[in-house]
Amino acid sequence: xxxxxxxxxxxxxxxxxxxxxxxxxxxxxxxxxxxxxxxxxxxxxxxxxxxxxxxxxxxxxxxxxxxxxxxxxxxxxxxxxxxxxxxxxxxxxxxxxxxxxxxxxxxxxxxxxxxxxxxxxxxxxxxxxxx
Amino acid sequence: xxxxxxxxxxxxxxxxxxxxxxxxxxxxxxxxxxxxxxxxxxxxxxxxxxxxxxxxxxxxxxxxxxxxxxxxxxxxxxxxxxxxxxxxxxxxxxxxxxxxxxxxxxxxxxxxxxxxxxxxxxxxxxxxxxxxxxxxxxxxxxxxxxxxxxxxxxxxxxxxxxxxxxxxxxxxxxxxxxxxxxxxxxxxxxxxxxxxxxxxxxxxxxxxxxxxxxxxxxxxxxxxxxxxxxxxxxxxxxxxxxxxxxxxxxxxxxxxxxxxxxxxxxxxxxxxxxxxxxxxxxxxxxxxxxxxxxxxxxxxxxxxxxxxxxxxxxxxxxxxxxxxxxxxxxxxxxxxxxxxxxxxxxxxxxxxxxxxxxxxxxxxxxxxxxxxxxxxxxxxxxxxxxxxxxxxxxxxxxxxxxxxxxxxxxxxxxxxxxxxxxxxxxxxxxxxxxxxx
Numbered sequence: 206x207x208x209x210x211x212x213x214x215x216x217x218x219x220x221x222x223x224x225x226x227x228x229x230x231x232x233x234x235x236x237x238x239x240x241x242x243x244x245x246x247x248x249x250x251x252x253x254x255x256x257x258x259x260x261x262x263x264x265x266x267x268x269x270x271x272x273x274x275x276x277x278x279x280x281x282x283x284x285x286x287x288x289x290x291x292x293x294x295x296x297x298x299x300x301x302x303x304x305x306x307x308x309x310x311x312x313x314x315x316x317x318x319x320x321x322x323x324x325x326x327x328x329x330x331x332x333x334x335x336x
Numbered sequence: 337x338x339x340x341x342x343x344x345x346x347x348x349x350x351x352x353x354x355x356x357x358x359x360x361x362x363x364x365x366x367x368x369x370x371x372x373x374x375x376x377x378x379x380x381x382x383x384x385x386x387x388x389x390x391x392x393x394x395x396x397x398x399x400x401x402x403x404x405x406x407x408x409x410x411x412x413x414x415x416x417x418x419x420x421x422x423x424x425x426x427x428x429x430x431x432x433x434x435x436x437x438x439x440x441x442x443x444x445x446x447x448x449x450x451x452x453x454x455x456x457x458x459x460x461x462x463x464x465x466x467x468x469x470x471x472x473x474x475x476x477x478x479x480x481x482x483x484x485x486x487x488x489x490x491x492x493x494x495x496x497x498x499x500x501x502x503x504x505x506x507x508x509x510x511x512x513x514x515x516x517x518x519x520x521x522x523x524x525x526x527x528x529x530x531x532x533x534x535x536x537x538x539x540x541x542x543x544x545x546x547x548x549x550x551x552x553x554x555x556x557x558x559x560x561x562x563x564x565x566x567x568x569x570x571x572x573x574x575x576x577x578x579x580x581x582x583x584x585x586x587x588x589x590x591x592x593x594x595x596x597x598x599x600x601x602x603x604x605x606x607x608x609x610x611x612x613x614x615x616x617x618x619x620x621x622x623x624x625x626x627x628x629x630x631x632x633x634x635x636x637x638x639x640x641x642x643x644x645x646x647x648x649x650x651x652x653x654x655x656x657x658x659x660x661x662x663x664x665x666x667x668x669x670x671x672x673x674x675x676x677x678x679x680x681x682x683x684x685x686x687x688x689x690x691x692x693x694x695x696x697x698x699x700x701x702x703x704x705x706x707x708x709x710x711x712x713x714x715x716x717x718x719x720x721x722x723x724x725x726x727x728x729x730x731x732x733x734x735x736x737x738x739x740x741x742x743x744x745x746x747x748x749x750x751x752x753x754x755x756x757x758x759x760x761x762x763x764x765x766x767x768x769x770x771x772x773x
Contacts, residue, residue, distance in 0.1 A: 212723040214716045216753050242725045247716075247751055249725055268755050270716045274723040303724070 206336045207275035207320050209257040213250040214270040217243065225250060225264065232263045238308020253278075253308050276316045277324050280333035283311050291315075294330050295323060342654070344460035348600050349655045356656065357395060359600050363628035365392045368401065371634055374419040377412055378636065398603060398626060399614055403637045409439040409579060418442050418632055425632045429578050430478040438478075441578050442632035448487065450629055454598045455488035455584030461655070462547060462572060462590055464518055466493035469544075471511055473521035473529075474552070475501045475762060480582030481552055485520040488584065494518070501525065501761040504532045515544040520583070523555040523563060523571070524764035527695045530566040531759070540568040549574040551583060553763045554642075554665045556681050558688030560592075562695050573662045579638055580625045586660055594647045594659030601628050604660060605637070606646055609667050617648040622667055623660065641667045643679070671701060671767065673708045676745050680766045683712055686742050690735055692719040696757045700750075702770040711748035712739075713757055 215221045222241075229236050235255040242249045253276075254260045261271050281287040291313065295302065300323045305315040312335055317323045328334050340346050348356075371378035372389040382389065385402045392398075409417060414437075418425060425442040432438065443451065464470070470489040474481030482500060489496040499510055501521070507529060510516070519526075526548060533540065545567060551574035563571045575595050576583035585602055586595040597604050602625050606615045609622040623640045627633075642663040651659065665679035672678075680699055687697050698713040720731055732749045739747045758765065 212721075214721050214728075214751070214753060216756070221753075244725050244729060247728070249723065249728075251723070268753065270718055270721045270754055272718065272721050272723050 207324065208253060208278045208314070208336065209273050210276045210314060211252050211254060211257050211261055211264075212272040212274055213252065213264060214247065215241075215250050216247050217245070222250065224267070225252075225269070228263050228267055229254065229260060232259060234260045234263070237310070238306065238312070238314065240304070240306035240314075242304070251304075251306070251314075253314060274316070275320050276314050277320055277327065278308070278335040279313045279315070279327060280335050281311050281313055288313065291327070291332065294326060294332070298323075298326050300326065339460060342461070344457040349457065349461065349596075349657060351656055353656060356599050360603055360628060361392075361395050363600075364395065364398060364603065364626065365389075367626070367628055367630070367634050368392055368636065370631070371419055371636055375417060377408070377417060378419070395603070398605070398637065401626075401636050403607075403612065403624065403639050404635055405639050406439060406579070406641075410437040413437040414440040415442065419634055420444055420632045428478075429480045429483075429582065431578060432478075439579060444631040447630055447632050450601065451484060451581055451584060452487035452491045454581065454601055455484050456491040457598065458574070458584060458587040458596075459488055459518075459549065460492055461653070462549075462587070464489075464492055464494060464547065468492075468494040468517045469497065469515055470494050470518040470520065471497045471499055471507070471514075471516035473499060473501055473507060473519060473525060473761075474583075479762075480576065480578040481520070484576065484581075484583040485549070489518075504529055504761070505536060508533050508536065508538050511545065512538060512543055517544050518547045518549070519545060519569070520549045520574070522552040522760065522763055523550040523559055524553060524760045525762065526550060526563045526567055526571070527559075528759045528761065530563075531694075540566065543568070545569045548572065549583070549587065551575055551587075554663050554669070554679075554681050556685045556688065557662075558685050559695065562688050575642075575660070575663065577640060577642075580627060580635060580640070581630070585625065588662075589651065589653040589655060591651055591653050594651070594661055596651070596653075596655050596657040596659050599657045602626065603628065604646060604658070606644065607639075609639075609641075615645075617646045617658075620645045620664075623663065643667055643670075669767070671699070671710070671769075673701065673710045673745060676743075678710075678743060678745070682743050683739065683747065684766070686739050687712070687714065687735070690738070692717070693735075694754075696759065697766065698757045699767045700770065701767065708771070709748075710745070711750045713750050713752050715754050715756060716751045717754060 237253045239252045303316045368389045424444045427443040430438040430440045472485045476482035548571045560571050572588040574587040576585040586597040588595050605624040606621040615621045623642045623644050625638050627635050644660045644663045647659040664681050694715045694717050700711050702709045735749045
């Protein structure tokens, strides 16, 4: 089962990321991990949180544009070669990764065009796919 | 005058062109005489141009009369252009005066009645009747919008709600509870109301609104389509300005392809704003109005700065008054970007056709390294937000391409967070020119 990650549109200006963090804190939502991608004037923030529905509602109310997307979450050990194993497995099966980042608890979040298929591959190869 | 089923005053609004011109000439003579005899400014103006008020013999003679401009109004602030003793004046209205002295206009009792008649005629002919409930969301006060519709609505005998602008949630509640059928406000406010309605769960299909008289700012056909789609009503372009009278100078009929000018009260001309030469029907230029019956504040060839053209062809609605095209902007709103002339309405026309784009925008102009830079801000709503930067960049690019193919210069599209662009309860601010800051 893919996890839900929340995507937030942020203008590239002072204090916007802090505002997101402030709202999550106020709502007592735990931020497990995040990544950002930036264009020139804006960026996209991807977050994995303890309660994505609640987080989305709170952010929407504060005027942020949000989007919920599926992603695959894989647990790894904190040692050399862990990432490579996943990458090799997916490469062999010709699965291209759109983006990838690390979240707390040594877990890797990644997105691919066909999430269901990639998840199946990883489970079959014995990776610890988290929900 | 007696109203029939279709027209408030069929005798005049469907009269032969010759008859209308006859009335115009007779009233023009009277107005020029009135100005000349009652006001020093006009007397001097006409004398210095060699115009003898008793020698206006044809409508073409109007071209001998000098233009009146907003500066003339400002220079004669506050009451210098009134043409009746102040004791006859029962009302003033004024512009906000953000760029200098306000322009103040006055009305006698007859003037107010004439104003009501002009607008009542327009509204009745578009289908407004006694049984209608008219919500006036234009501001009341020195602005003419609110009062014009109040008088006209009462004259027809409709129920008028003078709610004025603002407090949008309450507006919508009133609209629902009082079952408003007609609304008068600015087009940008309609779209703001649509947005608020969505947020608080009011659906326009459940309301009774059928007709909007919208004006106070230039707006495009695509904005009209958007308003009609979202508010589930017919949106008519209503035109007027306080210097000439207020709302009621001209308005679209239900055919929606031009605004009939109330020609028995006003003469419209189109001039080249640079050469001041009068242009032919169909040629685009600056609108100029002469009032024909006003007492306290008549105007002779007032330059509106609004850009339009005249349409002299029969209209399916049956009225014989000439039409003006909806103004595409004001000559002082025209942007010159790297030598190309652009009206904000051209950009709006493109933006409003972009699927799922929120109908709010701001054009931002700056000069960077001696080069004019133009960008247009639009907001990222959930409808267009996908989780990848690529998708957003593609979206920006697709709008930029559409702007380029329709206007001919590159305009950068800049995505902003929701509600970044100021919402307007009156006239929307569409341009932020940092070069002037």
